[in-house]
Amino acid sequence: MNGQTSHQQSKDGRHDDDAALTEFLASLMDYTPTIPDELVEHYLAKSGFQCPDIRLTRLVAVATQKFIADVATDALQQCKARQSAVVKDKRDKQQKDKRLILTMDDLSKALREYGVNVKHQEYFADCPSAGLDSASREE
Amino acid sequence: MRKSLRHNDKPIIEEAGPLPELEFSFTITRVAVAQICQSMGFKGAQISALEALTDVATRYLQAIAKLAVASANSGGRTQSNLPDIIVALEDLASLQGFPGNSSIRSRSLYTSAVIKDLMKFVEYTDEIPFARPLPPRTIFRQGAKGKYLKYRGDGDNSRGYRDGDSLRHVPRWLPAVPVVEGKEKGEEGKREVKWGCLDGRTREEKEDENWRFCDERKRVERVVSNKEIEISGKRGKVRFKMGVAIHNPTMVGNLRVQGLEKEFGATDYDEKEA
Numbered sequence: 428m429n430g431q432t433s434h435q436q437s438k439d440g441r442h443d444d445d446a447a448l449t450e451f452l453a454s455l456m457d458y459t460p461t462i463p464d465e466l467v468e469h470y471l472a473k474s475g476f477q478c479p480d481i482r483l484t485r486l487v488a489v490a491t492q493k494f495i496a497d498v499a500t501d502a503l504q505q506c507k508a509r510q511s512a513v514v515k516d517k518r519d520k521q522q523k524d525k526r527l528i529l530t531m532d533d534l535s536k537a538l539r540e541y542g543v544n545v546k547h548q549e550y551f552a553d554c555p556s557a558g559l560d561s562a563s564r565e566e
Numbered sequence: 567m568r569k570s571l572r573h574n575d576k577p578i579i580e581e582a583g584p585l586p587e588l589e590f591s592f593t594i595t596r597v598a599v600a601q602i603c604q605s606m607g608f609k610g611a612q613i614s615a616l617e618a619l620t621d622v623a624t625r626y627l628q629a630i631a632k633l634a635v636a637s638a639n640s641g642g643r644t645q646s647n648l649p650d651i652i653v654a655l656e657d658l659a660s661l662q663g664f665p666g667n668s669s670i671r672s673r674s675l676y677t678s679a680v681i682k683d684l685m686k687f688v689e690y691t692d693e694i695p696f697a698r699p700l701p702p703r704t705i706f707r708q709g710a711k712g713k714y715l716k717y718r719g720d721g722d723n724s725r726g727y728r729d730g731d732s733l734r735h736v737p738r739w740l741p742a743v744p745v746v747e748g749k750e751k752g753e754e755g756k757r758e759v760k761w762g763c764l765d766g767r768t769r770e771e772k773e774d775e776n777w778r779f780c781d782e783r784k785r786v787e788r789v790v791s792n793k794e795i796e797i798s799g800k801r802g803k804v805r806f807k808m809g810v811a812i813h814n815p816t817m818v819g820n821l822r823v824q825g826l827e828k829e830f831g832a833t834d835y836d837e838k839e840a
Contacts (some may be wrong), residue, residue: 472629499606529611
């Protein structure tokens with residue numbers, strides 16, 4: 428008896444979930460993800476993903492956007508934590524608040540939570556001009 | 567609000583390095599990722615950090631695709647559908663963890679917390695449209711008709727299916743299916759060629775012979791069955807000139823040399839046929 432009622436409940440629940448999901452997919456067509464559809468299709472096709480349904484491409488684009496947003500949020504928190512740790516004059520802190528910059532350090536710390544290990548060379552010792560511009564890292 | 571200069575400039579394609587197409591898609595992704603970071607509150611970014619994040623984004627996209635494809639293939643399908651994508655997203659999110667991941671009983675994919683998080687994200691986050699219109703596709707596909715990226719909000723499923731005149735799943739190097747009319751035309755042309763040199767030939771004579779000779783042409787055409795060729799209308803008498811060695815195919819060219827009347831030629835031929 429209990430099993431039957433729970434089964435029925437789960438059936439109803441599934442129906443609601445299905446309806447919510449179809450509604451969500453329909454609403455996706457109104458929401459424009461930041462990553463263009465063509466670009467998403469290009470990467471999906473590169474990996475063998477075949478689907479004529481454009482709502483699913485939108486879903487993947489939104490999922491990627493959410494992922495990047497989460498990583499960016501974590502990096503932002505790292506940046507702010509770093510700034511709050513370094514407290515000098517009030518003027519300096521305000522200046523730093525205006526310039527929240529995504530740095531390699533914050534990013535690597537944020538990405539570590541997601542299982543991505545991004546290690547960055549501290550310095551290059553090849554030539555005299557090495558180490559002056561850390562952004563010019565060769566791969 | 568200041569951004570790193572590269573985002574506002576046009577994409578610079580370097581001469582040496584990875585494929586221009588790879589560079590192109592990477593540059594576009596970088597713009598999108600930069601926009602997302604900006605919406606989160608970042609005012610600027612280091613170039614290397616931005617490129618690393620873009621690389622992660624492209625790998626994430628490809629990882630979703632690979633997992634969805636693997637899930638579809640293990641179900642005996644070639645095309646992925648919604649549960650495949652949810653499985654892929656759950657796999658990728660299992661690293662961070664999400665509520666419901668540890669449930670022992672099999673749970674419905676549609677009630678997955680991953681999808682619910684996505685729904686909340688779509689609900690509460692403002693849209694960030696892409697900064698620039700994408701150029702037409704002709705840049706990297708030669709010979710294809712390009713079109714600007716048009717945003718269609720109507721959920722047109724056929725957009726992923728058709729690409730102009732051709733269907734997307736059909737490779738471009740495959741020739742088009744030949745039209746049946748062309749075949750008939752060819753046959754008719756053939757028939758015309760056969761009959762062009764046989765003016766005025768009567769029907770009964772035609773039925774007797776299997777071989778057709780033509781003054782103008784040096785080939786001999788053979789008709790397998792008389793049913794294929796039908797003459798319309800009555801034709802007049804035919805005059806053809808035959809040489810001495812008529813059954814030798816190499817001597818067909820001598821047909822013009824001697825002048826023999828039709829009756830004589832016909833009997834001659836009949837003799838030889840018999």
